[in-house]
Amino acid sequence: MKVLVTGGTGYIGSHICVALLKMKYTVIIVDNLCNSKIEVVDKIKQITNNQNIYFYNIDMTDKKSLEEPFKKHKIKGIIHCAGYKAVGESIQNPLLYYKNNVLSTILLGELMIKYNVKKIVFSSSATVYGNNISPLNENMELLPTTNPYGETKVINEKILKDLYTANNELSITFLRYFNPVGAHESGLIGENPTGKPNNLMPYISQTASGKLSYLSVFGNDYPTYDGTGIRDYIHVMDLAEGHVVSLQKIKKGIKIYNIGTGKGTSVLELIQTFEKVNNLKVPFKITERRSGDLSTCFADVSKINEELGWFAKRSIEEMCIDTWNHEQKKKDEKN
Secondary structure (H helix, E strand, O other): OEEEEEOOOOHHHHHHHHHHHHOOOEEEEEEOOOOOOOHHHHHHHHHHOOOOEEEEEOOOOOHHHHHHHHHHOOEEEEEEOOOOOOHHHHHHOHHHHHHHHHHHHHHHHHHHHHOOOOEEEEEEEHHHHOOOOOOEOOOOOOOOOOOHHHHHHHHHHHHHHHHHHHOOOOEEEEEEEOEEEOOOOOOOOOOOOOOOOOOHHHHHHHHHOOOOOOEEEEOOOOOOOOOOOEEOEEEHHHHHHHHHHHHHOOOOEEEEEEEOOOOOEEHHHHHHHHHHHHOOOOOEEEEOOOOOOOOEEOEOOHHHHHHHOOOOOOOHHHHHHHHHHHHHHHHHHHO
């Protein structure tokens, strides 16, 4: 079975490709390399010892180019990960986010219909829940998000729902991510943000490696057990394997699943775990809260557990070990 993975050289997409190749799927990657590197394709092949992978350097807002892999391959399913994802940048440049993230989904939908591709798994986000109270479940009303990035996820879900209404032979699954962290156990692929990291875990690892002088902890006066924000961190390989299971068990209609661990971990707890398992120190400073940050955000994962039989297997300790291993591997490559 040939599966198209959009954004397949990115952080999450690359791990999904590994999980697919391990299950003997043929993978077609579409990525414009705006936030990733072509070397990732060779690393995916190295990890899986599998050459059944095709790469297209394509901007997904260019329909003519995007049609090329559909012409050349009998694509049976799509995992749609491509999209800009920096919250701060989306606030500063909303039109960029709406154009890229929404237009790419519209064009992908058009090509699905034209080439009779009936299965798609869409990478959504817990951001769509807005400021609902945790644990967050799939039946909650979606509240306004705090940024254009989050709004593009809401809009894309609506587009795909309407696409199903007009074409009820389609099978569409939304996976609402919580906080993916970690790296493949080989250390060959992982999160490699360009510039200053937007997410906590790469910020921790870059501080530990000396690239950054200290980590900023945004607020320690939240109504939580240690005053810092609580999030549901999921190992990126658990997330990747969740996509494969979702594709394998996809059914006609719209299905929505949270994909997380169902447990919250505070910022300080994550730092302390990282220090303990890797035997190092992470200097940090408490700074002011960021506007729009929630005190607590974690998933109710009972639906995906029960309906798909998928469970997150890897611990916070493993997330921290694999992140640091990847950071060290990057350092070795440069040397």
